[in-house]
Amino acid sequence: MKNNIFLTGFMGCGKTTVGRVLAQRLGWSFVDLDQVIVDRAGASIKEIFASEGEQAFRAFESAALVEVASRPSQVVSTGGGAVIASENRAAMRASGRIVNLTASVETIAARVTGDSERPLLAADASVERISSMLEGRERFYADADLRIDTTGKTVEAVASEVLDSLKGFL
Numbered sequence: 001m002k003n004n005i006f007l008t009g010f011m012g013c014g015k016t017t018v019g020r021v022l023a024q025r026l027g028w029s030f031v032d033l034d035q036v037i038v039d040r041a042g043a044s045i046k047e048i049f050a051s052e053g054e055q056a057f058r059a060f061e062s063a064a065l066v067e068v069a070s071r072p073s074q075v076v077s078t079g080g081g082a083v084i085a086s087e088n089r090a091a092m093r094a095s096g097r098i099v100n101l102t103a104s105v106e107t108i109a110a111r112v113t114g115d116s117e118r119p120l121l122a123a124d125a126s127v128e129r130i131s132s133m134l135e136g137r138e139r140f141y142a143d144a145d146l147r148i149d150t151t152g153k154t155v156e157a158v159a160s161e162v163l164d165s166l167k168g169f170l
């Protein structure tokens with residue numbers, strides 16, 4: 001088993017932001033899975049969704065995840081939907097620890113408001129829409145080694161909590 005840390009969670013829970021800080025503190029590589037896909041495609045997430053559709057994006061996401069998971073000593077921030085495919089969860093399990101970041105629906109709504117780079121919330125980022133998506137995904141997010149609520153905490157505090165909780169593993 002490798003020593004990677006995979007951050008999962010709904011959009012706006014802070015995976016990208018916390019992941020960067022965690023990697024810095026550990027002196028490890030930081031990999032944002034969405035960024036890997038964007039770099040490879042030469043197009044933004046929004047453009048990929050628009051031109052090729054969500055299914056094609058999910059295939060790029062799985063391919064990128066399997067490849068990244070083959071390397072050690074990384075903090076990997078996944079996209080919010082990466083946990084849905086069981087083979088993605090298996091790839092993460094086999095390569096390290098899965099840390100699920102959560103936040104209240106109101107916190108998520110506030111954090112994603114005004115960001116046009118999340119196609120799944122572009123038309124509707126209401127608390128109703130977020131709640132319903134969260135409900136459909138909860139069982140996938142629950143499939144984690146550790147769950148940390150980020151509501152009302154700073155990015156630095158969340159990073160510290162992850163590091164403290166994973167002490168035995170690192």
Ligand SMILES: Nc1ncnc2c1ncn2[C@@H]1O[C@H](COP(=O)(O)OP(=O)(O)O)[C@@H](O)[C@H]1O
Binds near residue numbers: 150158
């Ligand atoms: N703990 C936090 N407290 C306050 N704002 C946060 C926190 N974590 C993330 N944010 C902010 O919320 C927004 C979404 O964070 P991001 O890391 O992109 O989430 P994700 O990758 O999970 O979608 C960003 O503007 C980020 O600065």
Ligand SMILES: O=C(O)C1=C[C@@H](OP(=O)(O)O)[C@@H](O)[C@H](O)C1
Binds near residue numbers: 079081
């Ligand atoms: O939840 C999702 O299905 C998605 C989350 C996004 O990443 P973030 O969770 O980092 O916003 C990005 O992968 C894409 O827009 C789809």
Ligand SMILES: [Mg+2]
Binds near residue numbers: 015
């Ligand atoms: Mg992100």
